[in-house]
Amino acid sequence: MNMKKSISRRNFIINSSKAGGALMLTFALPLKKSPLVAASETDFEPNAFIRISQDNEITLWVARSDMGQGVRTALPLILAEELEVDLDKVKIEQADTNRDCGKMGTGGSTSVKQSYLPLRQAGAAAREMLISAAANRWKIERSKCIAENGFIIHRGNSRKLSYGELVAEAAVLPVPEAAPLKEKKDFKLIGKSRGHLDTFARISGTAKYGIDLELPGMRYASVLRAPVFGAKIKSFDDAASRSIAGVLEVFKIERRGSGVLLSEGIAVVAENYWAAYKGRMLLQVDWDLGDNEKLGSADIRKQFIADAKKTGVDARSVGDAEKAFTGSEKKIESIFEVPFASHSPFEPMNCLADVRPDGVDIRGSLQSPQWVQSEIARELGIEKTQVTVHVSLLGGGFGRRLEPDVANEAALISKKIAAPVKVIWTREDDTQHGLYRPASYHVLQGALDKKGKPLVFSHKIVAPSISGWRWPDAVKNGLDNSMMEGLKNLPYNFPNLKLTGVISNTPVHCGWWRSVYNSQNAFANEVFMDELARLAGQDPFEFRLALLAGPNRELDHYHTHRLRKTLEMVAKTGNWGKPAPGRFQGIACHACFSSYAAEIMEISVEKSGAFRLHKVTCVVDCGTVINPNGVRAQVEGAIVYGLSAAVKDTITIRDGRVEQSNFHDYRILRIDEMPAIEVLIIDSEEAPTGMGEPALPPVAAALSNAIFAATGNRIRKLPVTAAAISGSSES
Amino acid sequence: MAKLTLNVNGKTYTVDVAADTPVLWVLRDSLKLTGTKFGCGMAQCGSCTILLDGVAVRSCTMPVSMLVGRKVITIEGVAESKIGAALQKAWLAEDVPQCGYCQSGQIMAAVALLSKNPHPGDQDINAALNGQLCRCGTYQRIRKAIHLAAAEV
Ligand code: FES
Ligand code: FES
Numbered sequence: 001m002n003m004k005k006s007i008s009r010r011n012f013i014i015n016s017s018k019a020g021g022a023l024m025l026t027f028a029l030p031l032k033k034s035p036l037v038a039a040s041e042t043d044f045e046p047n048a049f050i051r052i053s054q055d056n057e058i059t060l061w062v063a064r065s066d067m068g069q070g071v072r073t074a075l076p077l078i079l080a081e082e083l084e085v086d087l088d089k090v091k092i093e094q095a096d097t098n099r100d101c102g103k104m105g106t107g108g109s110t111s112v113k114q115s116y117l118p119l120r121q122a123g124a125a126a127r128e129m130l131i132s133a134a135a136n137r138w139k140i141e142r143s144k145c146i147a148e149n150g151f152i153i154h155r156g157n158s159r160k161l162s163y164g165e166l167v168a169e170a171a172v173l174p175v176p177e178a179a180p181l182k183e184k185k186d187f188k189l190i191g192k193s194r195g196h197l198d199t200f201a202r203i204s205g206t207a208k209y210g211i212d213l214e215l216p217g218m219r220y221a222s223v224l225r226a227p228v229f230g231a232k233i234k235s236f237d238d239a240a241s242r243s244i245a246g247v248l249e250v251f252k253i254e255r256r257g258s259g260v261l262l263s264e265g266i267a268v269v270a271e272n273y274w275a276a277y278k279g280r281m282l283l284q285v286d287w288d289l290g291d292n293e294k295l296g297s298a299d300i301r302k303q304f305i306a307d308a309k310k311t312g313v314d315a316r317s318v319g320d321a322e323k324a325f326t327g328s329e330k331k332i333e334s335i336f337e338v339p340f341a342s343h344s345p346f347e348p349m350n351c352l353a354d355v356r357p358d359g360v361d362i363r364g365s366l367q368s369p370q371w372v373q374s375e376i377a378r379e380l381g382i383e384k385t386q387v388t389v390h391v392s393l394l395g396g397g398f399g400r401r402l403e404p405d406v407a408n409e410a411a412l413i414s415k416k417i418a419a420p421v422k423v424i425w426t427r428e429d430d431t432q433h434g435l436y437r438p439a440s441y442h443v444l445q446g447a448l449d450k451k452g453k454p455l456v457f458s459h460k461i462v463a464p465s466i467s468g469w470r471w472p473d474a475v476k477n478g479l480d481n482s483m484m485e486g487l488k489n490l491p492y493n494f495p496n497l498k499l500t501g502v503i504s505n506t507p508v509h510c511g512w513w514r515s516v517y518n519s520q521n522a523f524a525n526e527v528f529m530d531e532l533a534r535l536a537g538q539d540p541f542e543f544r545l546a547l548l549a550g551p552n553r554e555l556d557h558y559h560t561h562r563l564r565k566t567l568e569m570v571a572k573t574g575n576w577g578k579p580a581p582g583r584f585q586g587i588a589c590h591a592c593f594s595s596y597a598a599e600i601m602e603i604s605v606e607k608s609g610a611f612r613l614h615k616v617t618c619v620v621d622c623g624t625v626i627n628p629n630g631v632r633a634q635v636e637g638a639i640v641y642g643l644s645a646a647v648k649d650t651i652t653i654r655d656g657r658v659e660q661s662n663f664h665d666y667r668i669l670r671i672d673e674m675p676a677i678e679v680l681i682i683d684s685e686e687a688p689t690g691m692g693e694p695a696l697p698p699v700a701a702a703l704s705n706a707i708f709a710a711t712g713n714r715i716r717k718l719p720v721t722a723a724a725i726s727g728s729s730e731s
Numbered sequence: 732m733a734k735l736t737l738n739v740n741g742k743t744y745t746v747d748v749a750a751d752t753p754v755l756w757v758l759r760d761s762l763k764l765t766g767t768k769f770g771c772g773m774a775q776c777g778s779c780t781i782l783l784d785g786v787a788v789r790s791c792t793m794p795v796s797m798l799v800g801r802k803v804i805t806i807e808g809v810a811e812s813k814i815g816a817a818l819q820k821a822w823l824a825e826d827v828p829q830c831g832y833c834q835s836g837q838i839m840a841a842v843a844l845l846s847k848n849p850h851p852g853d854q855d856i857n858a859a860l861n862g863q864l865c866r867c868g869t870y871q872r873i874r875k876a877i878h879l880a881a882a883e884v
Contacts, residue, residue, distance in 0.1 A: 195823060195824075195826035196826060196828070198831075199822070199823055199826055199827075199828055199831075200819075200823060201831075202828040202830075202831025202834055203806075203819055203822045203823070203827070203828060203831065203834050203835070203838060204766070204806065204807070204809075204810065204819065205764070205765070205766015205767070205805065205806035205807045205835055206766070206807075207831055208765070209768075209832060211765075211768075211769065212759075212765035214763075220760075245732060245749060246749070272748075272752075272756065272760050272761075273756050273759075273760055274748075274749060274751075274752045274753065274756045274760075275749070344866060345830070345832075345866060346768075346770055346776070346778060346830065346832040346833050346864075346865070346866040346867070347768070347770075347830070347832045348769065348770070393830075393831070394830060395768070395830050395831070395832030396829075396830040396832060396866050396867060397830075398866075424769070426772055427770065427771040427772055427773070427775075427776075629826055633826070633829055633869075633872075634829075636868055636869070636871060636872075637829055637867045637868040637869070638868075639868065640865075640867075640868025640870070641866070641867075641868060662771050662772075662773055662775055663770075663771050663775040663776050663864060664773070664775050668864055668866060669868070669870075670861055670862075670864065670870075671856065671857055671860045671861060671863065671865075671870040671873065671874065672857035672858075672861055674868075674870040674871060674874075676871065677871055
C-alpha cells in the first residue's frame, strides 16, 4: 500500500492509496468540538473512506449513526454527485471505532453540515484522478475527458472506460490539491427528493437494530436498577430469581470508573430474555434510599424559584435593561416553566457486549461510539485500542443514545460472566432511568417606551446544567454556555437586552434531548414576544418583523435576514391572519443548529379546554438541501416530537423517583391527534445545515400563542392542560 | 418448559420454551424472526403487532401457548399477501419510515385494516391505528400510504 497525501483547500486532507488494485481515498469528516470528543481537532484522523474497486464497486465507509434522520442516504448522495455516479452505485458501510479509528459521533444535527464539503472534495478528487488516468491512457488532454455515470468518456469520440478499469492507474496519481467542485446548476442529485436507501429493510423486518443482534453463546440480561436517584443496594435475596428455569447468574454490577451515569443495579443473566426478565422481577432488594428519598417535583420547583432570585450570569447584554425596565411605564414580567422530558426512543435501550481477554467488542444502537470506547476502556482498565464499537441501525435516538451508560453496563456484565451478553432494558427502565431534558424556570421582562416602541427584553433561565452536572469543569464563570443556546443569539433588535443564566442542579439525571436548551428557551422567548406584541397593540408577526428589520446582523453566526425571510415566508405560506373559520393561529420562529425555522399553528378550542391541532405550517432555511424529502421528514418528526412534549405527558418526580413508567402514563401523540404538516424549504446557496432539531423549538410557543388567540388565556407552563386553556387553573 | 408446534408465515416450527413466554420473545429469540419489535411489553405501543388468524394482536402480552393450532403472520411473511405487498409498495412510495422501528407493527395493523375494509376513510384509519405509536412522527405518511395502497388493491 503506498500512501500519497495532499492538502486540499480549506485544509481538508485527503490521502490516496492503492489497496488490492482499488482506489482508496481516506479523509476526515470533522466533528464539532464537544465534551464528548476529547481528541484534538488538529490531528488528521481519517474517519471516512471511499473505495472504488476494479469491479466498479464504490463503497463509502462513514462513522455516523442513522437514527432515522437519513444520513445513510444523504452522505452517499453528496459523494455520488461529485463522483458522477448514480446514487444506487454507492454502497454505504458503517465504520467501526478502532479498526477504522477517527472521530465518530452523531448529535447536534451536524452530520450533513460537517460532511458536505469534505465529501464533495473527496468525490471531486477521485473524479479528477480518474479523468487523469484516462487522459494518460489515451494520451490526450484532460480537457477532452468527462466523467459521466461511472465512466470517463472521450469527448467527441465514442470510446469510454469504466471507473473500475481506471482505478489501478488512478490510485498511483497525486491527489489534486483543489479538485474543482460542481456548480449548483449542474447538480443532478443534490436538491432532488428521493426515498431513503434502506427504507425497504425497515419495512420488511430485515433491518438490524441493536436489539436484533446476536453472537454465538450469547446470554441475555435484565437489570434491576436503584429506583431512587442515588440509592444504594444494602442487600438482596435472589433465591426466587434463581429458581426460574434458564436463569444462570445473579449479581450486583460492580463499577470501577466514572459511573456517574449508572444507578446501582443487579443483573439477572439467563439463557433467554424472558427468563432474565422474570428473574429480575422476582428480586427482593433492601435499598438504602439515601438523601433523595423525599425529593419531589415541587421541591425542584421551589429550588428554581429561590435560585431565580440570584443574579444571573450575563451571556449577552445591550444597553441597560434594568434601568430602562424600571423607568418604563408599559412593562410586563412573565414566568415560564418547562418540565423534565424523556427521550423515549422507540427501540428500548440495549447493548450487546463481548468482553474477552483478547479484546472487547460492543455492538448496538449507539450515537457516540467513541465515547463508549473510552468509557469502557476506563471502566475495564484496558487500552482504548482494545475496544471496538460497532454501530447498528438505531430505533430512534433523539440524544438518548449519546450516553454510554447501557454499553458500560453490558461490558461489566459480559466481563463478569466471561461470555457475550445482550442487555435489554424494559420500557419502564427506559422511562425511569433516562437522562432527561432538564426542567427549567424562566423569568422574562419586557418594556415599551412612551411611544409604544420596544425598549427592553430580558430573559433569565434557571435550570440544571447538563454538562456541569457530569463534569463540573465544563462550567466557566458560573455559566454553562449550552444553557444559553437559543438565548444568547436572540435576534430581536431591542435597544436594551439582558440574557442571563443561573445553574440550579438537581439529583435528576439530565441529558441532551432533541434540540437541547433551545426547546425551553424558544418557548419562553417566543411566547413572550407574543405578549409584548399584544402590549404594543401590534400584530405578533409584524412586531417580530420590525425587530428583525434593517441591515443584516450577525449574532453568533446566525443572520437576522435569514430568520426574517423564513418568518415572512411562513406568514405567506401559512395564510397568517386568515385562519379557516373557527380556527385560530399562533406564530413563532427560532434559529438553532445553524438553521432557521418559523411555524404557524392552527387550532380550534372548545369551551371545556379541549383543543384540536389542525395544521402546522413550517418554513425552514437549512442552506443547500441535499434531499428535500429527508428534510421534510425531519421537520415532520421534530414537530410531532415537540408536540408530544407540549401537550401530552411529562416526567415528574415523587419520592425521589420518576413517576411515569411506560406509554400509558408517558403518552405521546397518536395518529388521530396528528395535525396536517406543510413544509416549505427555502431555496438557498448557503452551506447545508442541520435539520434534525431546528423545527422543534418553535412548536410549543406557536401552540401557546394560538391558544391565546383562541381563548385569551396565556399558557406559560408546559405541558398544556385543558384546565389552563379554559382558564380554570392559573398557569 | 413446553414443547409446542407453531405455524408462522406458513412454516411449521417446534419450540421448547416456558409456556408463559410471550409470543414476541419466541418469535425473536427462538425463531429468529426479529422483524417483530419490542417497544413497551404491555400492549401500549403496537410495535409487536402480528396477525393471528388474520386479526392484528399484540404479541408482547400473549403467551406462546395461545398460538397452538392457529396461524401467525409476521412482517417477514407480509409480502406473501396481495394487501401486504401493496402496503409495502405504498410505504416505499411515501418513504414512510424514519427510524423504522415501529413500522413492522404499523404495516401489520394496516394489513388487518385493509383486509376488513378495503377503502378506509381517515376515521377508519384513526380507529385502526390509534394504538400504533410512532416516536418519529411518521403518521402523516402512514395515512397517505394506506390510502395509496387501498387505491391499488
Ligand atoms: S411491545 Fe407490544 S404493544 Fe408495545
Ligand atoms: S419510524 Fe421511528 S418510531 Fe416510527
